[in-house]
Amino acid sequence: MFVRKKAFTNKDGTTREYLQLVESYRVNGKSRQRVVANLGRLEDLQDGQLDRLIENLTRFSETQWVKMNLDETQASWSKQWGPALIFHNLWEEKLGLGPCVRRILNRTEKTSPFEEALFAMVLNRLCDPLSKLGLNERWLQGIYHPPLEKLQLHHFYLALDFVAEYKDEIESFLFDRVRNLFNCELDLVFWDTTSTYFEGSGPEELARYGYSKDKRPDRLPIMIGLLMTKEGIPVAHHIFPGNTGDVRTFKAAFSDLRRRFNVTRVIMVGDRGMVSKKVLQEISAAGLQYIVGVKMRRRPDIDRMLSWNAPYTRVKENLKVKEVWSNGISRYIFCFNPEGAERDRNARREMIIKLKKKLNSGNIKGLLGNKGYRQYLKASKNAVTIDHDAIRREARYDGKYMLKTNTDLPPDQVALAYKELWRVERAFRQLKSGLELRPIYHWTESRVRGHVMVCFLALVLESALIRYLKEKQSKAGYLQVMADLATLHAIQFSFNDKSYLFRTELNGDAYEAFRVLGLRPPLKAQILT
Incomplete structure (x- = not known):
């Protein structure tokens, strides 16, 4: 039922308005409405009758009655609610990770709350990464x-052993789920590696001295490789001892993909100079x-390549490309960003301008030692x-x-694939910093x-x-949505020996997360029961 305002026109052209209580119903599949009660003329009701009517009605609704009597209620606690609501829907419904883990648990007859502990650890990574303690x-x-209320510390450590044991099975499930959910073409995936290191000895099976991309040869490193779709969704990862070379990791990942996922093409995407x-x-080979x-500068053939007689092709508003060959063997793609x-x-x-001011003032001390200035001086x-x-010469770049x-x-496609590299790099930055891979607090290989x-x-x-934000054409960015979701709290109140749950308002772009997921x-x- 709902309240409807009905307007009537008087003979003199003025209008009078009435409030009606209306009920919707269906007849033979068609929607109909009928007036349940005429509440009266609006201007008369606004003299105080409407307020009294609402107050009387709230006595028959416990939750509304509590709202009307908040001064007499007592808040027990306030807890963050937003991220848990959104990511549990992704975990349980969209990606199906919850059912996948439970199927494995049913088959293995394990009794600990591994699924709840695993979701708690994942949610913590996304919101406020901490050690398990x-x-x-x-x-x-x-x-x-x-x-999550029943979880204890030992559940988290046991869940780490569990998820390490069944990693391949969970990833295989995710691979098929992502392909179907987002209609991804997974004949092509991208690979990149990074290293992090242990504080201390680390597990002997993984902690091996080798090349450290973190520039810490004094620490025992570990190599991590990540496979992502061209849409930027991770589909698998691999862990290697710290002394494993890039080519060896790439070969291992390619072999594993063909075995597990029937992927025929993997491309390693790497940043400049890496x-x-x-x-x-x-x-x-x-x-x-x-x-x-x-790197373009200092190439002996860069002048010829920059003057290559071929037009740029527009890919996006801020991206144009053209193909250039060197000695008829090596293939290069020049990318041009007008905004850049x-x-x-x-x-x-x-x-x-700054350089001219310094030269005119006679203050040239240290100019040649400044890398930014030095390139424009003789x-x-x-x-x-100057x-x-x-x-x-520099303007050409x-x-x-x-x-x-x-x-x-x-x-x-080459240029767009490279632009997606930022997702892999950001993922690695999160793994090593925000997600607290470093320092690594676990000392066994399984953990x-x-x-x-x-x-x-x-x-x-x-x-x-x-991906959902992008598909539903949301104007809100992920970071802003997450920041606003964090402000959505659940508050427990006690009133008349009963407990009630209230939620705070949806601030900013928090609603966008619910909208794009259809929640x-x-x-x-x-x-609260």
Whole structure:
């Protein structure tokens, strides 16, 4: 039932308005309405009759009665609710991770609350990463999700062993689920690796001295590889001893993908300066493929490549590409961002203005030692002056970057694949910092592998929400949605020997998370059983 305002026109052209209580019903599948009661003329009701009527009606609704008598209620606690609501829907309904874990548990007859502990650890990675001890002693008490209330510290450690043991089975399930859920073409996935290190000895099976991408040769490293779809959704990960080379990790990942997922094509995507010429030769010799960023400056053939007589093809508003070959053998893709070119020009212009002021003032001490200034200066025995030829040479690079690949992908797909590298890199930054892979607090191989798997699952949930926001054309970004979701709290009140649950308002873009997942926010007030 609902209240309807009905207007009637008087003979003199004025209107009078009445309130009616109306009920909707269906007859032969068609919607109908009937007036249950005429409440009276609106202007008369507004003299106080309407307020008295509402107050009398609230006595027959316990939750509304509590709202009217908040001064007499007592709040028991206030806990964060928003992220748990959203990510549990992704965990349980959209991605089906909850049912997947429960099927494994039923088959193995394990009795501990592994699924709840696993979800708690993943949710903590997404919201406020802590050690397992900190999660149990502090964070969990501030989260409203009743299934987690029974958890104890040992449940988290046992869940790490469990998820490490069944990693491959869970990833295989996720692979099929992601492909069907987001209609992904998983004949092509991207691979990148990073390293982190242990504080202390670490497990002997993984902690091996090798090349440290963290520039910490004094620490025992561990290698981690991540496979992602071209849409930016993680589908699998691998852990290797710290002394494992990039090509070896790539071969192992490719072999595993063909075995588990029937994926026929994996491309290693790497950032500028992160992949050596020797590694690229080894990858090609092994029959594998890559897309990597390369440094343009100091290349002996850069003048010829920059003047390559071929037009740019527009891919997106801020991306144009063209294909360039070197010696008829090596394939390069030049990428041009007009917005980036404008930023580069403005930045250089500001630097030249500062440089001229310093030169005119005679304050040239330290100029040649400044890397930013030095590239635009030339020095003689008698003076330091601005090198205008260097400025013109540098202007040729504005908004441009160059990729090298041995794939046969069209230039636009090569460029777009490289642009997705930021997702992999951000994932690794989260793994090592925000998700607290470093320092690693676990000292057995099983616990380390379980911890990384928890971080991986958190990335899957985050990527899924980002994908839903994009598919539903939400204007809100993931970080803003998460910040606003964190303000959604559940508050327990006691009144007349009964407990009631209230939720706070949906601030900012919090509602967007519910909208894109097709969820209704909880009622503002409900009785706790």
